[in-house]
Amino acid sequence: MVANRYSAQQTLPEIGVAGQARIASSKILVVGCGGLAASVLPYLAAAGVGTITLIDNDVISISNLNRQVLFTESDLGLNKALILQQQLEKQNSAISIIALTEKFDLLNGIELAKAHDLVIDCTDSYSSKVTVNYCCIQTKTPLVFASVLGWDGQIALLTMQETADPCYKCFQKQAPQSINNCSMSGILGASVNLIGSHQATLTIQYLLGHIHNANFLYVFDLWNLEQRKFKLSKRHDCRFHEHNQNELNYINYSELPKLESYILIDIRTVAEWEKGHLPGAKHSSPGKLILAKQDYATTDNLVIYCNQDMLSQLVVENLQNLGYKAFVLKGGYAGYSKNV
Amino acid sequence: MQVYFQGFGSTRALSGYSLQVAEKSSVAQVKTALIKATQDQEKYTGLDEILVATAFASETHVFDENDIISEDTIINLLPPVCGG
Numbered sequence: 001m002v003a004n005r006y007s008a009q010q011t012l013p014e015i016g017v018a019g020q021a022r023i024a025s026s027k028i029l030v031v032g033c034g035g036l037a038a039s040v041l042p043y044l045a046a047a048g049v050g051t052i053t054l055i056d057n058d059v060i061s062i063s064n065l066n067r068q069v070l071f072t073e074s075d076l077g078l079n080k081a082l083i084l085q086q087q088l089e090k091q092n093s094a095i096s097i098i099a100l101t102e103k104f105d106l107l108n109g110i111e112l113a114k115a116h117d118l119v120i121d122c123t124d125s126y127s128s129k130v131t132v133n134y135c136c137i138q139t140k141t142p143l144v145f146a147s148v149l150g151w152d153g154q155i156a157l158l159t160m161q162e163t164a165d166p167c168y169k170c171f172q173k174q175a176p177q178s179i180n181n182c183s184m185s186g187i188l189g190a191s192v193n194l195i196g197s198h199q200a201t202l203t204i205q206y207l208l209g210h211i212h213n214a215n216f217l218y219v220f221d222l223w224n225l226e227q228r229k230f231k232l233s234k235r236h237d238c239r240f241h242e243h244n245q246n247e248l249n250y251i252n253y254s255e256l257p258k259l260e261s262y263i264l265i266d267i268r269t270v271a272e273w274e275k276g277h278l279p280g281a282k283h284s285s286p287g288k289l290i291l292a293k294q295d296y297a298t299t300d301n302l303v304i305y306c307n308q309d310m311l312s313q314l315v316v317e318n319l320q321n322l323g324y325k326a327f328v329l330k331g332g333y334a335g336y337s338k339n340v
Numbered sequence: 341m342q343v344y345f346q347g348f349g350s351t352r353a354l355s356g357y358s359l360q361v362a363e364k365s366s367v368a369q370v371k372t373a374l375i376k377a378t379q380d381q382e383k384y385t386g387l388d389e390i391l392v393a394t395a396f397a398s399e400t401h402v403f404d405e406n407d408i409i410s411e412d413t414i415i416n417l418l419p420p421v422c423g424g
């Protein structure tokens with residue numbers, strides 16, 4: 001074999017020329033550009049992953065530098081995704097790196113997940129992980145999840161192809177009321193790197209079609225350098241899976257008068273709202289609605305709608321978990337417009 | 341029936357802890373029993389909140405909360421890890 005940039009990995013029988021071509025034609029999305037991303041990305045760029053999209057609205061701060069090792073002191077205050085893009089382009093000019101400086105959320109997440117072969121979760125909070133997981137389930141996009149804190153790490157490749165496949169919420173049903181983060185529990189850069197490099201390995205294995213490590217939770221004790229793995233299954237009552245969504249409260253537009261009173265809330269974008277909305281509706285962003293829930297009493301009937309049902313299902317699930325009487329308006333605004 | 345616990349991460353303090361539970365208890369019942377048994381002990385302060393969100397696993401797989409434990413066993417406690 002003539003030596004080329006990738007010949008060392010192409011020599012592996014599990015890769016070869018055909019495998020390298022698969023890697024080169026792959027499109028992956030990396031959500032979050034902090035410590036995990038700084039560990040995962042150099043290996044993916046070096047391996048020749050054809051298109052890598054990065055998304056993060058955060059900027060680099062001094063306390064990031066112990067583990068986000070692709071950043072320098074001169075990058076302080078700059079957007080993380082843009083700086084990683086510059087670094088990776090220097091590393092491998094033959095691949096395409098796209099940087100998005102916005103927050104990954106339910107409004108952009110579905111389309112972004114759909115446009116990629118695989119999503120890598122490099123976020124650092126429970127709520128972000130739940131959002132990434134939701135977008136992957138809705139679009140059947142495989143997800144490589146990882147998390148690291150203190151001396152503990154977790155990784156899983158979740159295939160998300162069948163309804164019976166497990167998701168992140170199947171094993172992390174809820175977060176503790178007060179969960180620590182990196183600044184509270186502490187974190188060592190080298191520990192993040194170890195988890196991130198495993199995350200890169202799982203990603204490349206999936207791109208090559210090797211899924212023998214899929215749907216297991218790998219648990220790392222980084223103090224004692226021990227690793228365990230546990231098979232994951234779909235949780236029987238996981239609402240994130242299609243066939244369990246009937247546990248949410250649904251209501252048709254024509255049934256609204258049956259409620260004694262209700263508050264109709266539109267969670268689409270402001271631009272969509274301005275083009276037209278249901279009579280009597282209020283507008284709110286999904287995040288604002290969940291965070292500003294104290295504006296409503298737990299006895300209020302909150303009827304939530306989006307364009308169809310996707311966003312509203314997630315918001316209603318969150319509100320129901322918080323003890324609110326929330327309903328998904330079946331068919332959303334699209335369903336209403338069709339019938340008016 | 342005796343259940344032995346192996347803790348990971350923030351539940352590590354429970355490694356070696358054991359509990360007597362009724363025959364054929366569900367995982368959810370074992371979780372409730374563990375929270376009740378430990379919540380008033382000073383050395384486990386704050387763990388009850390973490391245990392609520394912790395996944396319980398056998399030596400090979402993560403349990404569903406409806407799964408039934410039918411014999412003496414080891415349960416691994418896998419708390420949420422949210423950082424990066």
